[in-house]
Amino acid sequence: MQSTHLLLEEPIRMASILEPSKRSFFPAMTKIVGTLGPKSRSVGVISGCITAGMCVARFDFSWGDAEFHQETVENLKVAVKSTKKLCAVMLDTVGPELQVLNRSEHPISLQVDSLVVLTPNQDKEATSNLLPLNFGGLSKAVKKGDTIFIGQYLFTGSETTSVWLEVTEVDGEDVVCLIKNSATLAGSLYTLHVSQIRIDLPTLTDKDKEVISTWGVQNKIDFLSLSYTRHAEDVRHAREFLSKLGDLNQTQIFAKIENIEGLNHFDEILQEADGIILSRGNLGIDLPPEKVFLFQKAAVYKCNMAGKPAVITRVVDSMTDNLRPTRAEATDVANAVLDGSDAILLGAETLRGLYPVETISTVNKICAEVRAAISVKASVIVCFTSTGKAARLIGKYRPTMPVISVVIPRLKTNQLRWTFSGAFEARQSVIVRGIFPMLADPRHPAESTNATNESILKVALDHGKAFGVIKSHDRIVVCQKVGDASVVKIIELED
Numbered sequence: 319m320q321s322t323h324l325l326l327e328e329p330i331r332m333a334s335i336l337e338p339s340k341r342s343f344f345p346a347m348t349k350i351v352g353t354l355g356p357k358s359r360s361v362g363v364i365s366g367c368i369t370a371g372m373c374v375a376r377f378d379f380s381w382g383d384a385e386f387h388q389e390t391v392e393n394l395k396v397a398v399k400s401t402k403k404l405c406a407v408m409l410d411t412v413g414p415e416l417q418v419l420n421r422s423e424h425p426i427s428l429q430v431d432s433l434v435v436l437t438p439n440q441d442k443e444a445t446s447n448l449l450p451l452n453f454g455g456l457s458k459a460v461k462k463g464d465t466i467f468i469g470q471y472l473f474t475g476s477e478t479t480s481v482w483l484e485v486t487e488v489d490g491e492d493v494v495c496l497i498k499n500s501a502t503l504a505g506s507l508y509t510l511h512v513s514q515i516r517i518d519l520p521t522l523t524d525k526d527k528e529v530i531s532t533w534g535v536q537n538k539i540d541f542l543s544l545s546y547t548r549h550a551e552d553v554r555h556a557r558e559f560l561s562k563l564g565d566l567n568q569t570q571i572f573a574k575i576e577n578i579e580g581l582n583h584f585d586e587i588l589q590e591a592d593g594i595i596l597s598r599g600n601l602g603i604d605l606p607p608e609k610v611f612l613f614q615k616a617a618v619y620k621c622n623m624a625g626k627p628a629v630i631t632r633v634v635d636s637m638t639d640n641l642r643p644t645r646a647e648a649t650d651v652a653n654a655v656l657d658g659s660d661a662i663l664l665g666a667e668t669l670r671g672l673y674p675v676e677t678i679s680t681v682n683k684i685c686a687e688v689r690a691a692i693s694v695k696a697s698v699i700v701c702f703t704s705t706g707k708a709a710r711l712i713g714k715y716r717p718t719m720p721v722i723s724v725v726i727p728r729l730k731t732n733q734l735r736w737t738f739s740g741a742f743e744a745r746q747s748v749i750v751r752g753i754f755p756m757l758a759d760p761r762h763p764a765e766s767t768n769a770t771n772e773s774i775l776k777v778a779l780d781h782g783k784a785f786g787v788i789k790s791h792d793r794i795v796v797c798q799k800v801g802d803a804s805v806v807k808i809i810e811l812e813d
């Protein structure tokens with residue numbers, strides 16, 4: 319495998335490590351996706367998350383109903399207006415996720431070396447000896463010796479809230495398992511994952527389709543996170559479904575790779591998807607721990623070469639309950655940045671974690687520190703675009719400076735009304751590493767006179783100056799279209 323193409327300056331001055339980090343409007347090239355939930359759904363907390371660095375809000379429909387998530391997204395809209403920063407919306411599907419149901423919500427204590435039965439009979443009460451599932455085909459999918467994992471938000475197993483099981487017997491529709499570690503399952507819902515076993519359920523379920531066609535359409539989602547993507551056909555099927563839902567034909571599909579089946583078909587999936595999410599929690603169950611980092615590096619490299627965003631999950635699990643990450647987690651974030659990841663996705667850390675704003679701020683600071691250690695020769699690249707594609711193409715080659723993507727709206731009609739494009743295109747760029755979109759005045763066409771382009775450029779430069787990313791005598795790379803020609807020019811700012 320080729321070495322990473324983001325290299326730190328050598329040597330790093332040891333004294334610089336003790337210098338205070340500099341604040342900037344563009345704090346990091348790598349973006350942050352935050353999952354909004356019980357601990358992060360008020361206007362105040364969401365505003366804090368956006369200010370701390372969150373640029374995509376993820377809504378996980380594995381739990382919570384549409385009404386709950388609608389209240390949260392309404393609060394997000396208020397927070398976006400108050401912070402004056404773009405924040406895109408990502409809907410995360412449930413997919414073929416297996417769940418253990420605990421309607422009583424009483425804690426369930428599981429003791430090592432004891433037996434527990436997994437049953438599809440959902441009328442049964444969850445106990446230490448019996449766990450009801452939402453799936454009736456488990457007994458046909460597993461065999462003696464298979465490994466099953468159960469936990470809330472798929473923690474690593476080192477905590478006392480998740481458990482590893484070994485199948486000892488299949489008894490009709492029931493599966494009898496040996497408990498490999500003591501744990502207490504708390505809450506009403508736990509995720510179940512069978513290592514390296516195909517579950518015969520559709521990737522885009524009827525429940526997912528209902529949520530997308532109602533909640534998704536109502537909120538004009540920017541991204542669809544397609545959970546448990548296993549084949550390229552899964553992406554094609556989802557895209558065909560979205561194409562029939564009005565504005566959602568613009569929604570980008572991010573394939574979530576969560577198991578060995580998705581890994582085996584990664585190249586074909588990458589061709590079809592708009593981006594990739596590496597779900598390291600589930601992959602860490604299907605793959606030996608020593609293999610996860612190899613797949614991460616290979617997958618991120620392939621995404622970089624294809625010019626498609628790569629999103630990494632499960633980096634600061636400990637911050638769900640703690641104010642600081644472990645040293646290993648901080649290093650993991652930095653390595654993800656150096657690998658070329660476009661974004662870091664935070665799940666339980668912000669959804670139910672005690673410190674959602676602090677978690678985003680900490681991850682953002684780590685990403686920013688990595689960027690500060692990389693050699694920068696120009697202050698910024700300014701790219702004029704109407705679709706966002708030009709800016710994303712520049713981002714593909716991982717420039718070491720930020721790219722201000724000036725999205726110039728276009729007037730369009732559906733024969734009933736006239737509207738401006740641009741909002742979708744701008745929001746969908748926020749997840750791409752190093753791209754910082756801004757909307758231009760819609761009265762300026764994408765292909766315009768030189769005088770008009772100079773006017774828009776001045777607005778973009780003033781924008782950069784106002785937030786401290788551009789200063790006097792800086793060199794600026796400008797990419798724009800003049801007539802039919804694509805022009806790249808370098809300008810040096812005067813006082």
